[in-house]
């Protein structure tokens with residue numbers, strides 16, 4: 462499978478444009494799903510403490526390596542620092558736990574998951590802590606960022622970045638970072654194209670990973686009214702037309718629109734047919750007109766907003 466990559470700054474490492482998401486993959490299937498994704502050609506795995514399945518992701522990786530499908534250095538593993546570990550003394554602890562759970566000696570990219578700091582929860586009390594009792598415990602981002610930089614210096618993380626950060630927060634980090642964030646990881650799909658933020662971050666040398674590429678699909682099962690009320694992207698007429706024209710599926714058109722905009726994608730599926738389909742996005746090209754049609758679908762509809770489920774309005 463022909464895949465492509467983005468070059469990260471300042472390290473010069475390559476990040477695949479196509480990755481595989483692991484949120485809401487149940488523990489009992491994760492190892493097998495990860496193995497099959499690697500067999501299908503995915504080389505980037507998007508993980509997080511919060512997904513509660515890093516041990517099983519690690520098992521899938523180990524199986525793939527033992528079967529000779531890939532070597533460790535052909536994989537690109539991303540993980541994320543959870544909200545309860547923003548204090549400088551907790552960052553290395555949380556990272557060490559993730560590294561141990563994944564069974565790896567280093568990870569390629571470690572992100573601050575949200576610009577939200579919640580009260581520390583010891584591992585033995587609850588892991589992953591999830592949103593817990595939502596007690597906020599503000600830590601300045603510069604403290605957390607300095608601890609993230611130390612992880613790079615330790616040699617156990619190749620690149621660091623941020624997720625769910627707005628432009629103003631990014632400007633703040635860029636003002637003091639000794640090691641600049643390599644990646645901004647944000648919600649991007651046709652109903653929320655985030656074009657201004659993407660343009661700004663790219664102009665500052667960051668690469669973008671878009672998550673929840675299929676928009677409402679991932680949030681309907683969580684009972685989100687906004688997702689339930691939206692027209693599913695898979696049934697959206699303009700996308701269906703473009704898909705029919707290229708003899709591809711709507712899912713492939715969405716992913717292609719993103720990678721053509723130099724946004725890395727991390728679709729999630731446990732269905733082998735969809736896993737294969739989502740990886741086949743480098744064999745066709747959307748026209749300028751197709752690209753503009755998809756750009757024009759921005760509502761904007763944000764589906765992952767902590768204002769709704771945690772009463773923390775980071776986008777207010």
Ligand code: NAD
Nearest residue numbers: 482483484507624672673674675678679712728729730735
């Ligand atoms: P997604 O946009 O990848 O959509 C997943 C849904 O679409 C599932 O219901 C799946 O069955 C369906 N689907 C997948 N491929 C399909 C196809 N070809 N045809 C039809 N249906 C298809 O959802 P997501 O899991 O929210 O996002 C992907 C990944 O992004 C996550 O797994 C996670 O790794 C990451 N993520 C990160 C954050 C963050 O805060 N940093 C937040 C959300 C997700």
